[in-house]
Structures are given as C-alpha cells and as structure tokens.
Amino acid sequence: MKGIFKNPLRRWSWLFMGPIVAAFAIGFVWPFIQGIYLSFCKFRLIRDAQFNGVDNYIAAFADETFTHSFWYTALFAIVSLVLINVLAFTVAYLLTQGLKGSNLFRTVFFMPNLIGGIVLGYIWSMIFDGILSRYNTSILLETKYGFWGLIILMCWQQVGYMMIIYIAGLQAVPEDMLEAAKIDGATKSQTLFRVTIPNVMPSITICTFLSLTNGFKLFDQNLALTAGQPFIIQPDGTTIKTTEMLALNIYNTFYGSSSTSPGVAQAKAVIFFILVAGLGLAQLAFTRKREVQQ
Amino acid sequence: MKNLKRVLAVLLAMVMVFGLAACGGSSKKSGSVYWLNFKPELDETAQELAKMYTEKTGVAVKVVTAASGTYSQTLTSEMDKSAAPTMFVIGNQAGVKQWKDYALDLKGTAIANELNTDAYNLYDETGKLVSIGYCYECYGIIVNPDLIEKAGHSMDEITNFAGLKKVAEDIHKNASKLGFDAFSSSDMDGSSSWRFTGHMANLEYFYEERDAGGWSECPATLTGAYMDNFKNLYDLCINNSCTEPTALANGGHDAENEFKTGKAAFFVNGSWEYAAVSETVPNATMIPYYCGVAGEEKAGLNCGTENCWAVNAKASEADQQATIDFMVWLVSDPEAAGKMVGELGVIPYKSAPASQNGFLADAEKYTANGCYVMDWATNYQPNVDDYRAALVSALNKYNADQSAANWAEVKTAFVDGWAVQYQKANQ
Numbered sequence: 063m064k065g066i067f068k069n070p071l072r073r074w075s076w077l078f079m080g081p082i083v084a085a086f087a088i089g090f091v092w093p094f095i096q097g098i099y100l101s102f103c104k105f106r107l108i109r110d111a112q113f114n115g116v117d118n119y120i121a122a123f124a125d126e127t128f129t130h131s132f133w134y135t136a137l138f139a140i141v142s143l144v145l146i147n148v149l150a151f152t153v154a155y156l157l158t159q160g161l162k163g164s165n166l167f168r169t170v171f172f173m174p175n176l177i178g179g180i181v182l183g184y185i186w187s188m189i190f191d192g193i194l195s196r197y198n199t200s201i202l203l204e205t206k207y208g209f210w211g212l213i214i215l216m217c218w219q220q221v222g223y224m225m226i227i228y229i230a231g232l233q234a235v236p237e238d239m240l241e242a243a244k245i246d247g248a249t250k251s252q253t254l255f256r257v258t259i260p261n262v263m264p265s266i267t268i269c270t271f272l273s274l275t276n277g278f279k280l281f282d283q284n285l286a287l288t289a290g291q292p293f294i295i296q297p298d299g300t301t302i303k304t305t306e307m308l309a310l311n312i313y314n315t316f317y318g319s320s321s322t323s324p325g326v327a328q329a330k331a332v333i334f335f336i337l338v339a340g341l342g343l344a345q346l347a348f349t350r351k352r353e354v355q356q
Numbered sequence: 357m358k359n360l361k362r363v364l365a366v367l368l369a370m371v372m373v374f375g376l377a378a379c380g381g382s383s384k385k386s387g388s389v390y391w392l393n394f395k396p397e398l399d400e401t402a403q404e405l406a407k408m409y410t411e412k413t414g415v416a417v418k419v420v421t422a423a424s425g426t427y428s429q430t431l432t433s434e435m436d437k438s439a440a441p442t443m444f445v446i447g448n449q450a451g452v453k454q455w456k457d458y459a460l461d462l463k464g465t466a467i468a469n470e471l472n473t474d475a476y477n478l479y480d481e482t483g484k485l486v487s488i489g490y491c492y493e494c495y496g497i498i499v500n501p502d503l504i505e506k507a508g509h510s511m512d513e514i515t516n517f518a519g520l521k522k523v524a525e526d527i528h529k530n531a532s533k534l535g536f537d538a539f540s541s542s543d544m545d546g547s548s549s550w551r552f553t554g555h556m557a558n559l560e561y562f563y564e565e566r567d568a569g570g571w572s573e574c575p576a577t578l579t580g581a582y583m584d585n586f587k588n589l590y591d592l593c594i595n596n597s598c599t600e601p602t603a604l605a606n607g608g609h610d611a612e613n614e615f616k617t618g619k620a621a622f623f624v625n626g627s628w629e630y631a632a633v634s635e636t637v638p639n640a641t642m643i644p645y646y647c648g649v650a651g652e653e654k655a656g657l658n659c660g661t662e663n664c665w666a667v668n669a670k671a672s673e674a675d676q677q678a679t680i681d682f683m684v685w686l687v688s689d690p691e692a693a694g695k696m697v698g699e700l701g702v703i704p705y706k707s708a709p710a711s712q713n714g715f716l717a718d719a720e721k722y723t724a725n726g727c728y729v730m731d732w733a734t735n736y737q738p739n740v741d742d743y744r745a746a747l748v749s750a751l752n753k754y755n756a757d758q759s760a761a762n763w764a765e766v767k768t769a770f771v772d773g774w775a776v777q778y779q780k781a782n783q
C-alpha cells in the first residue's frame with residue numbers, strides 16, 4: 063500500500079491511460095468484435111441481427127465476383143508493391159547524393175500524398191481520358207487501362223511517402239562503413255548492394271508492409287477512377303466487374319438490396335481482415351530476418 | 357500546491373470524459389419529429405418549414421438531408437441510432453423490400469386521407485401501405501420549340517418517332533450552319549447516366565408492363581420485346597448530338613447548359629429541370645419518349661415519383677403521431693403547402709395549391725387530350741445500383757463501337773441482367 067502511494071505516476075496512471083484505453087475500446091475493439099459477430103448474422107440494422115451460422119461465409123466463398131476481385135487485388139498489390147518501392151528507393155537514393163535542391167525535390171515528391179484518394183481518382187480519370195480520347199477510347203473501356211491507370215495513380219501518390227522513409231534509412235547508414243568500403247576499393251554498385259541496402263532493411267520492411275497492405279485495402283482511388291468498369295457481361299446476364307478490388311466488392315455487396323447482403327458483406331470483410339493481417343505478418347517475418355544489427 | 361495540481365488533474369479528466377459523453381447523447385422529448393430528407397434541393401425549404409412548425413406548435417422538428425446519391429447509406433446508419441428518423445423515404449420497390457418492416461401501415465391515417473390520388477403510393481406484398489407520395493414528377497424529352505422553328509420545322513411534325521427522327525437528323529445534318537445541334541450530350545458518368553439507364557429505359561419496361569396488364573410487383577424476368585424501340589431512341593439521341601458518342605464514357609459535358617444556351621434543341625430530362633431551363637428558354641416544352649411503338653401518337657409523359665414518405669414503425673407512438681401531424685400540416689397549411697409546391701412542382705394533396713411547373717402542365721395536357729401516362733415501371737428495377745452499373749458499362753462499350761455484338765451485350769445486361777439481379781435481390 064505504501065509503495066503505491068510513494069509512486070504518484072503509478073497511482074494516477076489510470077487517469078492518463080483511461081481516456082485513450084476507453085476511446086480505443088469504444089472506437090476499435092468493440093466494433094471489431096461486433097463486426098465478427100455480425101458476419102454470422104442476417105441483418106439490415108445492427109440491433110435487429112439474427113444469428114444464421116456460417117451461411118454468410120458459404121455465400122461469400124461461392125460468389126464469383128469476390129474471387130475475381132481477390133485475384134485482381136492480389137495482382138495489383140504485387141505490381142504496385144514492386145514498382146512503388148523500386149521507384150521510392152531510387153528517388154531517395156538520388157536525393158541523398160548531395161544534389162542541389164534536394165530539399166525542394168523531397169517536398170515536391172511528397173506533396174501528392176496530401177491529396178485525398180477520391181479527388182486523385184477524378185483528377186487522374188480526366189488526365190487519362192484526355193489522352194485516351196484521342197484514340198477514341200476511355201479508361202472505362204479496357205481492363206488493362208484501368209489496371210495500369212490505377213498503378214500509375216498509386217505510384218504517383220505513394221512514391222513520395224515511401225521516399226521519406228527510405229531517406230531516413232539511408233541517412234542512418236553509418237559513415238564509417240561506407241568509408242571502409244571505399245577504402246577497400248568497393249565499386250558504387252557493390253557499396254549499394256552489400257553495404258547500403260542491408261543497412262536500410264528496416265526501412266524496406268516498413269515500406270513493403272505499408273505498400274502491400276495499402277494495395278490490398280485500396281478503396282477510394284478504385285471507386286473514383288473506374289468503379290469496377292468495364293464489366294464483362296456474360297451470356298447469362300451475370301457480370302464481372304473487371305477492375306473491382308476487394309474493398310469495393312465488399313462495399314457494393316453491403317448495399318445490395320437482398321436481405322442477406324449486409325451479412326455476406328460482413329463475412330467478406332472478416333475474410334478480408336484475416337487475409338490482409340496474415341499477409342502483412344508473413345511479409346514482416348520474411349523481411350525482418352534480413353535486417354542487420356548495427 | 358500538490359493538492360491543487362491533483363484537483364486540476366481530476367477536473368481535466370472529468371472534462372474530457374463528460375465532453376465525450378456530451379457528443380453522444382441528446383435529450384429526447386416525447387412527440388418529436390426527425391425527418392430524413394431525400395431531396396437535396398428541398399433542404400433549405402424543409403429546414404425553414406421545420407422552424408415554422410416548431411414556432412407554431414412547440415413540437416421539435418429535426419431535418420437532416422442525405423447528400424445526393426447516398427440516401428440508402430445514410431438511412432442505414434441513422435435507423436440504427438436510438439434517436440432514429442421518424443419520417444423517411446421509401447421510394448421504390450427495392451426500398452419497400454428493404455425497409456417494409458420499419459414502416460408503419462399508413463392506411464386510414466390522417467395524411468393518407470389528405471391525398472387526392474393513390475397513384476404514387478407504395479404497398480408491400482401483404483397490402484400494407486408502406487409509403488405515400490409527397491410529390492410527383494414527369495420525364496421525357498425537353499424541347500426548345502424556337503430552335504425547331506429556326507431549323508425550318510414545326511412542333512406539329514413531332515407526333516411519333518418517325519417525325520422526331522426526321523427533325524433531329526435534319527438539325528444534326530445542318531448543325532454547323534444552324535449553330536446548334538439536335539440532342540444535348542448523353543454523358544454516361546454517375547451524374548448523368550440515370551437519364552438513360554433509369555429514365556429512358558422506362559419506355560421498354562412500360563410497354564412490357566402494359567402488355568402484361570400492369571405489374572403489381574417486380575417481375576422475375578423481362579422479355580425484352582421493346583428493346584428495338586429503346587435502341588431507336590437511344591441511337592437517335594447519341595448520333596445526332598453535339599458530342600461524339602465515343603466521348604461520353606467519362607462525362608464532363610454539361611447537357612443542361614448546352615440546352616439552356618441554345619446549343620441543342622433536345623434535352624432528355626425531367627420536370628425538376630423546369631425552373632433552371634425556363635430561365636433562358638421560357639417556351640421549353642416536354643414531349644414523350646417517341647420510339648416507334650404502334651399507337652405512340654397517343655403517348656403521354658412518364659409520370660411517377662421516388663418521393664414517398666414512410667413513418668418509422670419502431671418509433672414511439674407519440675413520435676409517430678407528431679410525425680403524421682407534421683406531414684398533414686406540410687400539405688394542408690396554406691403557407692407550408694405553398695412552399696412545398698414552390699419547391700417540388702406539384703404535390704398530390706387535396707388542399708394544396710396548383711402547380712406553376714410548365715412541364716407538369718404539359719403532362720396534364722397530354723392526359724387531358726386522352727393520351728396514356730407512361731408510369732414509372734423503372735421503379736421495379738431489381739438491385740438497382742448493380743443493374744444500372746452493368747447497363748452503363750455495356751452502353752459505354754456500345755457508344756465506342758456501335759456494332760451488333762456490342763448491342764447484343766446491352767440487351768443481355770438489360771434483359772438477362774434483370775433476371776440475375778432479381779434472383780440476387782430475392783435470395
């Protein structure tokens with residue numbers, strides 16, 4: 063008892079931690095648990111939810127559009143992961159070579175990241191169509207335009223952000239190591255691959271994690287740029303929205319007018335969470351192993 | 357000093373906690389009205405009317421307007437709250453399906469007794485009166501008669517599709533000489549595609565419905581018997597326009613402005629455009645969707661509504677009564693009803709003043725001349741968002757290349773897509 067009173071920080075910790083813990087519980091933990099529960103329910107409004115077992119999961123896995131959007135999202139995530147990181151690292155490397163005006167360039171490259179996704183989507187759809195209309199086509203008419211359009215948009219938006227992280231990593235590479243490499247007669251590329259990159263592995267870990275999960279979670283830009291168009295209209299009247307990604311698929315499912323659709327969308331969202339969390343953790347484990355201790 | 361700090365810390369923490377609590381809670385009196393409004397253009401008037409009503413009766417009225425195109429999202433989240441809307445909109449059959457359990461049966465209520473027609477009410481399959489129309493609208497093709505005459509034609513020539521086609525194609529042919537074109541742009545972006553996938557599509561549904569002797573609920577399949585007629589009018593519209601059909605996919609053309617500034621003689625839209633259009637084209641008039649159906653000389657405008665009020669069945673009895681009283685006041689009080697008519701064009705209630713809307717007057721003229729009203733069969737579209745999105749995608753492809761194969765896809769999306777979405781909506 064005496065010990066507690068002696069340490070005022072400990073005695074008052076609940077006061078300072080309390081609001082944050084409460085906010086986190088109210089804003090995250092509780093909705094998350096409720097979300098999992100709702101994925102086993104049939105509901106229109108949350109308070110009228112009726113338990114219906116794993117029906118929603120069966121419907122979600124049987125949904126062709128969901129599997130299509132999964133593979134499309136996976137392809138998108140991998141391509142954007144590689145391109146964003148290669149470009150961001152290249153820019154970061156160039157901007158740490160002591161070029162004149164580096165600070166200005168850093169600011170300029172970072173700026174696209176400050177624009178919201180929906181706005182970006184509309185702006186880029188105008189840019190793409192400004193070009194494509196010369197060839198009598200549109201980004202909404204070809205799946206490949208929609209795919210690469212979204213890749214270009216995401217690179218433009220994300221490269222600057224990842225660049226900042228890489229610059230911090232590059233600046234932390236110990237000078238003495240670089241100097242030692244130089245004295246030992248290492249070429250520029252040997253220095254880059256044997257000394258610099260192993261030393262920025264922590265940055266690579268965080269950047270690949272961010273771009274992988276961003277790729278999977280992408281919603282606003284997808285909605286504003288193509289909203290899933292073009293569709294493949296199959297002979298039986300069913301459609302496949304060729305550029306619809308996972309998050310948009312879940313959103314569209316939720317607002318379908320069938321009485322089961324909110325529940326199915328909720329089940330899809332839980333599957334989506336497990337997928338993104340699993341992939342993210344696997345990737346973290348993979349790149350962490352390659353980090354070196356200084 | 358130490359004590360003072362402690363007291364301060366406790367006080368600050370309390371302020372934080374209560375501050376959070378205050379955000380969530382609101383005191384609720386018995387017998388209040390919460391109107392979740394569907395029409396953004398009505399918002400200002402609705403807020404004003406709410407204030408007037410509160411001043412007059414002391415009953416609290418809260419009006420919230422959902423942003424354009426987000427009503428179902430807003431309604432879903434609002435209905436889950438403890439202070440849910442007492443008065444909301446169920447505008448079509450899909451809405452009835454989703455929300456009928458939350459709608460009070462309005463049969464025999466004071467507001468239902470004020471109606472002068474049953475034509476705009478929505479019922480569920482058990483015959484419950486789920487929602488009642490509070491205004492109705494009409495759509496068709498808005499025409500600038502002055503431009504038609506300038507092109508050497510007269511409105512009398514346009515009594516069927518052949519007449520419309522002759523005039524439109526002639527204007528398009530001479531567009532550079534005349535300085536205006538036949539149709540304004542038919543953009544396929546979200547702000548405009550509904551004029552075709554929702555409205556023009558209605559001609560196909562309507563004639564099918566008429567052949568079937570009327571629909572009382574969403575049919576599971578369509579026959580597509582009038583697809584050629586839809587194609588007639590659609591082709592005329594995109595191929596005789598100031599914008600190339602290949603440039604429609606992403607939108608960006610202002611069809612209303614093209615019509616208002618005299619760049620186009622025809623504009624596919626509805627009665628809600630009257631105020632905007634009549635500013636610069638005071639003679640603007642509206643003609644039916646002529647599309648080559650036999651006997652269409654007797655066609656009228658497409659009249660109907662998606663504006664139907666429902667009362668929350670799960671609200672307290674006092675709130676329900678307050679809501680119905682408020683509704684009755686809106687449509688019967690001379691000042692309130694006057695404002696409603698001013699904003700909405702026409703409201704189908706016994707004691708409401710007459711409409712000043714020229715296009716609605718056109719609709720009445722057609723009916724008075726013995727023409728048939730084309731009702732809004734489009735309101736039956738199953739899983740409406742997905743259904744229309746597929747149609748937009750198919751039409752985009754067709755606009756870029758008007759081949760038979762691409763039209764076949766439009767037809768698949770239109771007819772087979774209906775069956776698919778019907779199945780999905782009724783799972």
